[in-house]
Amino acid sequence: MATHSFILNGKQVSVDAEDDVRLLWVLRDLLGVTGPKYGCGLSVCKACTSHINGKAFNPCSVPVGDIKPSDEITTIEGLPATVGKDLHPMQQAWLDIDVAQCGYCQPGQIMAAVALVKEAKAAGREITDADLDGIRNVCRCGTYPRIREAIRQGAANMPA
Numbered sequence: 001m002a003t004h005s006f007i008l009n010g011k012q013v014s015v016d017a018e019d020d021v022r023l024l025w026v027l028r029d030l031l032g033v034t035g036p037k038y039g040c041g042l043s044v045c046k047a048c049t050s051h052i053n054g055k056a057f058n059p060c061s062v063p064v065g066d067i068k069p070s071d072e073i074t075t076i077e078g079l080p081a082t083v084g085k086d087l088h089p090m091q092q093a094w095l096d097i098d099v100a101q102c103g104y105c106q107p108g109q110i111m112a113a114v115a116l117v118k119e120a121k122a123a124g125r126e127i128t129d130a131d132l133d134g135i136r137n138v139c140r141c142g143t144y145p146r147i148r149e150a151i152r153q154g155a156a157n158m159p160a
Contacts, residue, residue, distance in 0.1 A: 005069040008033065009078025012069075019065025024048050026064045027075065035076035035107045036060075039138070046137040049108035049115075050075045056115035076107035079114065083159060090114050090154035097150040101141035109137045109147055117155040127155050 005014040008031065015030050022041070027033040027050075036059055039047030043061035050059055051074040052067075059073070067073070079088045087095075090110050100106045112135050120127050132148050139147065 002065070004064045004067060006067045007070070007072040009074055010072075010081055015064070017064050020063050023059035023062045023064050023067060023073070027059060027073075033075050033077055037104055037107060039105070039108075044138075045105075045108075046112060047105050047108045049111040049137060051111060051115060054115070054118065056112050074111075076111060079111070088114065088154075089157035090117070090150070093150040093154035093157065097146050097153060099143055099146040099150045101143050105137055105139045105141075109135070109139065112137050113147075113151045113154060114158070117151070117158050120155070121158070121160050127152060 001016050002019055003014055003016050004026070005012060013031060015026055017026050017030060024036055024038060027036055028038070036048035036050050038060065039045035041060045043058040046058055048058050048060045049056050051057070053072050074082065079091065080086055082088065090113050094100065094106065094110060116131055116135060117127060120131060132151060
């Protein structure tokens with residue numbers, strides 16, 4: 001068993017695990033970070049979407065051995081700290097629009113939305129319908145119209 005170190009939600013962490021253990025299980029089972037949800041384990045449903053170095057990724061499909069000590073992993077638990085508030089603007093939009101029904105997919109949805117908005121803002125453009133169509137997180141409750149509305153509201157309130 002190897003010791004793996006990386007930055008998780010702004011703090012350096014170390015964990016003992018085999019190199020081939022998927023990062024989702026390291027986060028949930030070894031580090032107690034349960035925001036990223038297990039849905040499929042194949043990077044299809046995207047319930048576990050988190051950020052690595054500011055970009056959306058699915059920890060269910062990444063072995064912990066592929067994570068470098070300098071990698072910054074942000075989960076839904078660490079998202080508010082990225083803006084120095086109790087809630088990230090995207091999380092607030094989710095509440096304002098009353099998006100969640102069962103809520104299982106919502107952490108992944110929010111993390112995907114934040115990454116999308118950051119990418120668009122970095123390119124100096126607004127969110128388009130095509131951008132929203134590109135979010136492939138599965139919501140079994142079908143709250144997609146509210147998700148789209150919340151992403152637009154969250155985007156309007158996110159820092160550049």
